[in-house]
Amino acid sequence: GAGVSQSPSNKVTEKGKDVELRCDPISGHTALYWYRQRLGQGLEFLIYFQGNSAPDKSGLPSDRFSAERTGESVSTLTIQRTQQEDSAVYLCASSSGLALTYEQYFGPGTRLTVT
Amino acid sequence: GESVGLHLPTLSVQEGDNSIINCAYSNSASDYFIWYKQESGKGPQFIIDIRSNMDKRQGQRVTVLLNKTVKHLSLQIAATQPGDSAVYFCAENYGGSQGNLIFGKGTKLSVKP
Numbered sequence: 373g374a375g376v377s378q379s380p381s382n383k384v385t386e387k388g389k390d391v392e393l394r395c396d397p398i399s400g401h402t403a404l405y406w407y408r409q410r411l412g413q414g415l416e417f418l419i420y421f422q423g424n425s426a427p428d429k430s431g432l433p434s435d436r437f438s439a440e441r442t443g444e445s446v447s448t449l450t451i452q453r454t455q456q457e458d459s460a461v462y463l464c465a466s467s468s469g470l471a472l473t474y475e476q477y478f479g480p481g482t483r484l485t486v487t
Numbered sequence: 488g489e490s491v492g493l494h495l496p497t498l499s500v501q502e503g504d505n506s507i508i509n510c511a512y513s514n515s516a517s518d519y520f521i522w523y524k525q526e527s528g529k530g531p532q533f534i535i536d537i538r539s540n541m542d543k544r545q546g547q548r549v550t551v552l553l554n555k556t557v558k559h560l561s562l563q564i565a566a567t568q569p570g571d572s573a574v575y576f577c578a579e580n581y582g583g584s585q586g587n588l589i590f591g592k593g594t595k596l597s598v599k600p
Contacts, residue, residue: 376530407590412592412593413592413593414576414590414591414592414593415531415576415578415590416590417587417588417589417590463530463531465530472519472536472580475533476533476588477533478529478530478531478532479530480528480529480530481529481530
C-alpha cells in the first residue's frame with residue numbers, strides 16, 4: 373500500500389514568510405509524528421498526534437510553530453514568520469498506535485530553505 | 488540534559504566486511520532502543536529494536552547489542568554491502584510511548600566496493 377507522503381518535497385521561502393507543510397499518513401494509522409532534521413544532525417522531535425489530539429506541544433521550538441490534524445488523516449505543520457534557523461528537513465511519520473510495538477513509518481521529508 | 492550520542496560520525500568499510508556502529512546513551516531510565524537507517528533523500532527506516540531486559544537481538548544480517556552497565560548500544564552489520572551505505576541513527580525511549588523517542592546524531596556508513 374501507499375506509504376507516508378509529504379508535500380512539498382522542497383520549499384524555498386523568504387525570511388518572514390509563513391509556510392505550511394503537509395503530511396499524508398498511511399491510511400488507518402492513528403498516530404502521527406513530526407520531526408525536524410538539521411543538516412548533518414539527528415532527528416529532533418516536534419510533536420505527535422494520537423487521532424486528532426496533540427497531548428504534548430512542548431517539543432515545538434517556538435510559538436511560531438503550530439500543527440494540526442483533521443479527520444485522523446492529513447496533518448499540517450505551519451511555521452509563521454520563518455527564520456533562517458528554520459531551514460531543515462521536516463519529517464513526518466505515522467504508526468498504528470503509540471505503543472512501542474508499532475513501527476513508525478517515515479515520509480521522505482520536506483526540505484525547507486529560508487533565504 | 489541527557490542525550491543520545493554516537494562515538495563515530497563516519498565509518499568506511501570494505502564490501503564484505505562486518506560493520507560496527509556505536510551509540511552511547513545517558514538516560515538510565517531508557518528502556519527501549521531502536522536503530523534506523525536513512526538513505527540519501529529518504530526518511531529513516533526501522534532496522535531493529537531492543538528492550539532493556541535483553542542484551543542482544545539478531546535480525547537479518549544485523550545484530551544489536553546493549554550494554555546497560557556502560558550505557559552503550561551497537562549495531563553490527565554482517566557482510567556489509569553497498570546497499571548498506573546510509574546514515575544510521577540510534578534512538579532511545581523511556582516511558583513506553585513513541586512520543587518520547589530521542590534520536591542520536593547519526594553515523595554515516597560508506598561501503599567501498
